[in-house]
Amino acid sequence: GAGVSQSPSNKVTEKGKDVELRCDPISGHTALYWYRQSLGQGLEFLIYFQGNSAPDKSGLPSDRFSAERTGGSVSTLTIQRTQQEDSAVYLCASSLWQDGELFFGEGSRLTVL
């Protein structure tokens, strides 16, 4: 596609359920990033991929969070046993390897009741 695509755009779930958030980057972009933006907060780095590998997972808040990327393209961020504090907008971005600009998707808004 022309831009970074994220799905779902909105997700409401109950506490304790698992959720999967999907990111489809711009074709040919080798780097893919996940960030979290809570209400009134800045962008919290979660994880990024170079191709299919994740050199730095230090931003994942807990072991309930995991992410994978297959085929150097689509990435999935999984949150297990969701908690209310997981409620946020999860943003995905992609960029050409070692190039300047990150292109962001519209985000997936997660609400945990």
Add this chain to the structure above:
Amino acid sequence: GEDVEQSLFLSVREGDSSVINCTYTDSSSTYLYWYKQEPGAGLQLLTYIFSNMDMKQDQRLTVLLNKKDKHLSLRIADTQTGDSAIYFCAERETSYDKVIFGPGTSLSVIP
């Protein structure tokens, strides 16, 4: 560890210049960015500067980089109401190539 800091709020009058400041900690950063987020919208790149540059100008935008002090600023000339948004400073590290964002500065332009 890496950190990017910004003041959280700035208010200016329409027609005045706005200056948004940012400090960062990674001296080996390669790129430094300014992103804009309008209400209800995604992040858009405004401009970026290579770490070996001191200044970059693009129409109403001027970016100044002081590497010694690890200080980055964004100046918006003739600020308009449409410039009201959150402005994020970000740095790209050389070690792992991850991009770290600051908390964002909310710019309010008073007509």
